[in-house]
Amino acid sequence: MKKIIAFLFVLLVTSSCTSSNNDSVNVYSPSKNIEVNFQLLDEGIPAYLVKFNGISVIDTSKLGFDFKEFSAIKKNFKIVDVQENSFNETWQMPWGETKDVVNNYNEIIVTLQNSDIEISTFKIHFKVYDDGIGFRYEFPHQNNIDSIIILDENTEFNLTENHTCWWIPGDWDIYEHLYNKTSFTEIDALAKAKHVNLAQTYIPENAVNTPVTMRTSDGIHLSFHEANLTDYPGMTLKIDKDKLLMSSELVGSDRLGFKAKLKFPFNTPWRTIQIANKAAELIDSKLIVNLNEPNKLGDISWFKPKKYMGIWWEMHLGKSQWSYSNNGKPHGLHGATTENAKAFIDFASENGFGGVLVEGWNTGWEKWVGFEDREGVFDFVTPYPDYNLEEVVRYAKEKGVEIIMHHETSAAPRTYEQQLDTAFALMKRLGIHSVKTGYVGKIIPKGEYHHGHWMVKHYRKVLETAAKYQVAVNAHEPIKDTGIRRTYPNAISREGMRGQEFNAWSSDGGNPPNHLPTVAFTRMLAGPFDFTPGVFNIKLEPYKKDNQVNTTLAQQLALYVVIYSPIQMACDLIENYKDQPAFQFIKDVGVDWDKSITLNGEVGEFVTIARKEKNNDNWFVGSITSEVARDIEIDFGFLDAKLKYNATIYQDGKNAHWNDNPTDIEIKNMEIDKNSKINFHLVAGGGFAISLVPIK
Ligand code: NOJ
Numbered sequence: 001m002k003k004i005i006a007f008l009f010v011l012l013v014t015s016s017c018t019s020s021n022n023d024s025v026n027v028y029s030p031s032k033n034i035e036v037n038f039q040l041l042d043e044g045i046p047a048y049l050v051k052f053n054g055i056s057v058i059d060t061s062k063l064g065f066d067f068k069e070f071s072a073i074k075k076n077f078k079i080v081d082v083q084e085n086s087f088n089e090t091w092q093m094p095w096g097e098t099k100d101v102v103n104n105y106n107e108i109i110v111t112l113q114n115s116d117i118e119i120s121t122f123k124i125h126f127k128v129y130d131d132g133i134g135f136r137y138e139f140p141h142q143n144n145i146d147s148i149i150i151l152d153e154n155t156e157f158n159l160t161e162n163h164t165c166w167w168i169p170g171d172w173d174i175y176e177h178l179y180n181k182t183s184f185t186e187i188d189a190l191a192k193a194k195h196v197n198l199a200q201t202y203i204p205e206n207a208v209n210t211p212v213t214m215r216t217s218d219g220i221h222l223s224f225h226e227a228n229l230t231d232y233p234g235m236t237l238k239i240d241k242d243k244l245l246m247s248s249e250l251v252g253s254d255r256l257g258f259k260a261k262l263k264f265p266f267n268t269p270w271r272t273i274q275i276a277n278k279a280a281e282l283i284d285s286k287l288i289v290n291l292n293e294p295n296k297l298g299d300i301s302w303f304k305p306k307k308y309m310g311i312w313w314e315m316h317l318g319k320s321q322w323s324y325s326n327n328g329k330p331h332g333l334h335g336a337t338t339e340n341a342k343a344f345i346d347f348a349s350e351n352g353f354g355g356v357l358v359e360g361w362n363t364g365w366e367k368w369v370g371f372e373d374r375e376g377v378f379d380f381v382t383p384y385p386d387y388n389l390e391e392v393v394r395y396a397k398e399k400g401v402e403i404i405m406h407h408e409t410s411a412a413p414r415t416y417e418q419q420l421d422t423a424f425a426l427m428k429r430l431g432i433h434s435v436k437t438g439y440v441g442k443i444i445p446k447g448e449y450h451h452g453h454w455m456v457k458h459y460r461k462v463l464e465t466a467a468k469y470q471v472a473v474n475a476h477e478p479i480k481d482t483g484i485r486r487t488y489p490n491a492i493s494r495e496g497m498r499g500q501e502f503n504a505w506s507s508d509g510g511n512p513p514n515h516l517p518t519v520a521f522t523r524m525l526a527g528p529f530d531f532t533p534g535v536f537n538i539k540l541e542p543y544k545k546d547n548q549v550n551t552t553l554a555q556q557l558a559l560y561v562v563i564y565s566p567i568q569m570a571c572d573l574i575e576n577y578k579d580q581p582a583f584q585f586i587k588d589v590g591v592d593w594d595k596s597i598t599l600n601g602e603v604g605e606f607v608t609i610a611r612k613e614k615n616n617d618n619w620f621v622g623s624i625t626s627e628v629a630r631d632i633e634i635d636f637g638f639l640d641a642k643l644k645y646n647a648t649i650y651q652d653g654k655n656a657h658w659n660d661n662p663t664d665i666e667i668k669n670m671e672i673d674k675n676s677k678i679n680f681h682l683v684a685g686g687g688f689a690i691s692l693v694p695i696k
């Protein structure tokens with residue numbers, strides 16, 4: 001990793017960022033826009049409140065725990081110590097939306113004590129930034145108690161009014177739901193409980209998953225999530241409509257009958273609230289990564305951010321299949337053949353793509369879905385007879401392309417763990433540095449869920465083992481992103497939302513045009529996601545008569561800028577890119593950035609992002625809209641004053657429309673500089689993409 005030029009200081013602060021008395025302590029963000037008050041209520045109940053620019057955004061919210069064998073953490077506490085610090089550093093991302101990240105906060109660590117109960121001491125740690133807050137529980141060593149079984153964490157988020165919310169259900173098994181926009185009191189997760197398009201789903205109560213984003217009547221935006229989910233269950237938020245209250249509901253294990261078992265000492269993940277005046281500011285917030293620990297892997301230059309193609313979309317379209325045979329006989333539709341892989345490698349190499357993903361290369365797919373016993377089905381090292389792995393890798397190397405490995409575990413993590421070392425050792429020998437993993441189906445053993453403590457540990461084990469073999473991981477059906485890429489920068493991307501694949505086969509009309517303008521302000525706040533944009537054959541003909549992509553072609557291009565991921569797929573079939581002038585944008589667009597600026601946006605409506613490529617002076621701009629057509633003025637004031645740029649603009653044609661005429665696109669060139677202000681028209685479901693290259 002590049003040398004970190006960090007400006008770092010920690011100092012004991014004076015009363016400028018905190019104020020306290022016996023039962024109450026305040027801490028302010030560096031610019032004092034956010035104020036957190038921690039206090040003990042009557043009966044010594046721990047609680048906190050949050051204000052933003054003097055306006056209350058979180059009302060009195062209690063904190064506590066229920067344990068299996070010990071008294072609950074609930075009341076009769078006293079504050080025995082308060083530590084106060086300020087912190088300011090700038091750290092560098094090895095890859096990311098931006099090179100330098102400012103990590104500047106004030107913190108308090110409050111030690112609480114109740115000598116009448118077994119777990120007599122714990123700490124609550126608040127970090128208050130200008131873009132939001134994080135707090136966590138810290139449990140030190142306990143006398144004579146080694147470990148503890150958590151029945152639930154009772155962290156409250158007491159809302160101040162009936163906000164507008166963008167939410168997905170608190171599903172313990174999958175995040176691949178469409179976002180709903182309702183008022184808080186209209187949240188009804190259980191109404192979403194039966195969903196034919198999901199490979200697994202379990203929604204036990206009216207709760208939402210995080211990030212969940214809200215807008216107050218004053219136009220303040222709040223997003224609730226968690227950071228550094230390491231050794232703990234995922235958190236959903238239970239909805240109490242009458243009290244306008246959310247409270248933590250941890251994902252459990254029916255197999256074990258509790259939520260988590262932890263050894264002392266331990267810390268919970270950070271509970272986070274991003275707070276902004278404007279929706280656009282949420283996207284530029286670095287709160288989630290800042291609340292994670294620094295890079296533990298050191299130099300990871302073996303992973304290079306890249307655009308990739310691959311044997312993937314054709315299976316989702318039904319043009320080919322992952323499996324090789326049917327009832328023991330080759331069916332002739334297998335996608336991952338040596339020949340097909342070489343065709344993708346040729347095309348990728350000719351067009352400057354760094355990677356080719358090959359799914360369906362290994363044995364086992366005959367028993368992929370619909371089988372109860374999926375243990376031992378996939379082995380991650382044995383190719384089908386028509387796929388010569390060594391030859392494909394050799395050929396790719398010769399053409400300057402890296403193969404991306406694929407491990408579909410079919411949600412049998414025990415089988416995967418047994419074979420991890422063998423599977424990664426094969427990759428290391430072949431010089432393959434990234435893997436896409438998958439967990440389609442109900443977790444085996446029964447009673448475990450994708451987002452429970454047992455699986456959180458599994459996903460981390462995969463990441464840590466992968467790192468030993470210089471392998472980067474793009475997990476599908478993953479645990480949610482909580483900024484762990486800062487600590488393990490081999491966590492390059494993940495799914496964890498409803499991806500492009502739904503457009504190919506879901507029976508509910510696919511992703512509506514407001515999907516990605518919502519995802520940008522919800523799921524994307526958690527971190528990079530592998531959406532796989534770039535469909536040019538929008539109507540999916542002749543393969544899928546009843547499905548289509550619900551955007552214009554120009555919007556598909558804009559997604560390469562709007563969506564952040566250090567790996568971006570151009571997912572369509574080779575034949576759909578040939579002789580397409582718009583393909584030039586995908587070839588040109590950067591994938592690793594010096595700087596990113598969210599220029600404008602409203603949740604679920606539209607968003608425009610500008611990004612400056614790393615190691616050169618090129619800028620790219622992407623803008624997308626929902627089903628509502630609109631005009632957006634771009635002020636190019638972010639450009640370098642010393643340069644003039646040749647801009648190539650890819651925008652919706654005059655008659656374009658996501659449904660009626662999605663491929664109508666206009667491509668033009670013009671000179672643009674820092675003083676330019678240009679109005680762009682986005683049609684329904686449309687967008688625009690711009691590449692800006694300095695004129696020499
Ligand atoms: C689901 C993943 O999201 C998708 O990308 C992949 O093709 C299939 N599983 C097969 O692993």
Ligand code: CA
Pocket residue numbers: 176476477495499
């Ligand atoms: Ca998926």
